[in-house]
Amino acid sequence: MFAYFVGIALVGAGLGALVAHVGVEQRRHRGDPPAVAVVVLSVLGSIGAMLLQRYVIIVATAFGGAWTVIVGGLAICRRSRRRARGVGRRRLDPVSDYAGAGAERGCRSRGSCWG
Numbered sequence: 017m018f019a020y021f022v023g024i025a026l027v028g029a030g031l032g033a034l035v036a037h038v039g040v041e042q043r044r045h046r047g048d049p050p051a052v053a054v055v056v057l058s059v060l061g062s063i064g065a066m067l068l069q070r071y072v073i074i075v076a077t078a079f080g081g082a083w084t085v086i087v088g089g090l091a092i093c094r095r096s097r098r099r100a101r102g103v104g105r106r107r108l109d110p111v112s113d114y115a116g117a118g119a120e121r122g123c124r125s126r127g128s129c130w131g
């Protein structure tokens with residue numbers, strides 16, 4: 017149960033830091049915000065998130081799920097395009113299709129190694 021509250025506080029702190037950076041961009045147009053402002057807004061954001069727990073969880077879950085759908089859809093589209101061209105038909109490991117998967121084995125390209 018403790019991790020639940022820590023997660024909510026971290027989401028609020030991240031939103032507070034985001035507000036600090038956006039505020040500086042609107043006022044100064046460059047540079048980083050002062051560290052004190054980031055800390056203060058992060059603390060205020062985490063307190064606000066704890067007060068609005070239910071809504072923070074709903075919005076965070078919605079964004080996380082939407083991001084998962086986008087990434088999954090792009091992966092499916094990419095894989096189906098590669099299969100239509102005849103690339104990578106002999107591999108069964110879906111992880112080896114991603115960038116850099118064969119770099120540690122000295123492969124010149126992703127298509128030149130067997131997963």
